[in-house]
Amino acid sequence: MTDVLRQAIVTLDLKPGEIIDKGVICERLGVSRFPVSEALARLQAEGLVDILPQRGSTVSLVRIADVLEYMLIRKALEAEAVRVVTGNHSEELTETLRRNMSYQRAAVDIDDQMGLHERDLEFHDIIFGDMRFTKVKGVIENTRANLDRARRLILTPRRLEVTIGxxxxxxxxxxxxxxxxxxAAMRAHIDSVMAELIxxxxxxxxxFADGQLLQDDSDYATFPFG
Structure with a gap:
């Protein structure tokens, strides 16, 4: 149940700020209210749902401040990960990445935005998988849900082409x-995504939950590019 609702939020089927109707979810999935309530409590802990007493639940608005912090974590870890695997990788890794790139191009050719997004995530996972550092991958996974829905907001044909390059x-x-x-290419990639998100x-x-701050303070959404 938690996975189903998380997926709906991350893929923007349930949009930021949208009211979550427990009755509709129960009817659609054929479950009682208890597992839905339990799932929403878990998603609240992940920052994906707001639960207001006597007022119900809503999908949390994205906080750009959180996105900035998560992306900085990813930038540091992923740039180091790609540095580590370069020069110490198997032919299997390069072949797997090449195959993934061909899938990305195929997704772009048919304007499959969600397909490319999935192959995008897979591209990064392949690199971490080659390191076999499960704790590092775990840190990345913990930042993914809120990042994914923020990144899906900027999925456009132009962004798809840029990502491929x-x-x-x-x-x-x-x-x-x-x-x-x-x-350097990994850092530039993450910088590019972050600039577009800002x-x-x-x-x-x-x-965005902190949207007014974005409007009022030109320095609010600063990010260490480079």
Whole structure:
């Protein structure tokens, strides 16, 4: 139940600020109210749901401040991860990444935004999988839900094409054995996504819990680019 509702929130089937109707969910999934209430409590702890006494539950608005922090964590970990695997990777890794890239291009060709998003996540997971550092991957997983729904807000045909190019530069760095080049490409990729998210948040502040701060303080959504 928790996974089903989390997926609906992350994929924006349940949108930021939307009221969650327990009755509708119970009827649709054929369950009682108890497991739904239990799932919502778990999602509240993850920052995906707001539960207001006597007023019901709503999908949490995205906090750009949280996104900034999560993306900084990812930037540090993923740049280091790609540096570690470069020059010390198997042929299987490069072949798996190349295959993933072909799937990404196929998704772009048919404008499959959700498909590309899934292959995007897989691209990064492949790199972490090669390290076999489960704790590092666990940290990334813990930041993913709120990041994923924020990133889905900026899925456009232009962003899809840009992502393909950024991933290709990361792969090129790995294949060439140039750790600094690969790490720089990963940092540039995350910087690019973050810059677009900040711009989107400024133009669509109503979707964000701290949207007014975005409007009032030009320095609120600062991010260490570079």
């Amino acid at each position: 950024e991933h290709q530069r990361i792969l090129d760095g790995i294949v060439s054995g140039d750790a600094q080049r690969a790490a 711009a989107f948040a400024r133009d669509n502040s109503h979707l």
